[in-house]
Amino acid sequence: MIKPIKILFIICLWGWASAASAQEVYVSGITKITMRTGPGVEHKIVAMLVSGTRLEILEYQKDWSRVQTEDQKTGWVLTRFLTEDKPLTVQVQKLRRENERLAEALENSREENQALIEKNAALEGIEKKYRKLEQASADFFKLDARYKDLVTLSEEQQQQIKTLEKNLNNEQILWFLSGAGVFMVGLILGLSTRKKKKRSLL
Numbered sequence: 001m002i003k004p005i006k007i008l009f010i011i012c013l014w015g016w017a018s019a020a021s022a023q024e025v026y027v028s029g030i031t032k033i034t035m036r037t038g039p040g041v042e043h044k045i046v047a048m049l050v051s052g053t054r055l056e057i058l059e060y061q062k063d064w065s066r067v068q069t070e071d072q073k074t075g076w077v078l079t080r081f082l083t084e085d086k087p088l089t090v091q092v093q094k095l096r097r098e099n100e101r102l103a104e105a106l107e108n109s110r111e112e113n114q115a116l117i118e119k120n121a122a123l124e125g126i127e128k129k130y131r132k133l134e135q136a137s138a139d140f141f142k143l144d145a146r147y148k149d150l151v152t153l154s155e156e157q158q159q160q161i162k163t164l165e166k167n168l169n170n171e172q173i174l175w176f177l178s179g180a181g182v183f184m185v186g187l188i189l190g191l192s193t194r195k196k197k198k199r200s201l202l
Helices: 002-020 088-201
Strands: 023-027 032-036 045-050 054-059 064-069 074-078
Touching (some): 045 074
Antiparallel strands (some): 023 054, 032 045
């Protein structure tokens, strides 16, 4: 009863150690290699792996290593065809993707910058209109105050004109009465002088 438990424990420990030692490697710089169901050329081919294929080592041995692909296929490949160095093709692809990402980010930044420029121009236009309205309002208040002053001045002048007209009318009546009085006095004096002359002749 103890032996099966020990065996199971050893198997679990071996499996844990294999998983813990999983390592990322790549197919080295040859065109293609075979991945087989077992560690030997007599085993069936599972897949053909091209140079630069990323693999995960599940079990490392001197001649053959058990690996797993990114699409979860497992098999055995010749250890000498594996390398921890990233192939140039992988590095180029990574740099190309990074360059595309940066180019896209740059384009987005340009679009955002253009949008901000247009927004700023619109705000400047609104500010100019506001300044004009503010100036127009100030001019309106000035004109309104000037208009009220002119209205007051006009009312005062109208009042003065009425006063002058009234005084003028009074003077005209006075002159008329004065002239009529002088005429009447002259007429009376003239008549009385004639009477005196007639009496003296008699």
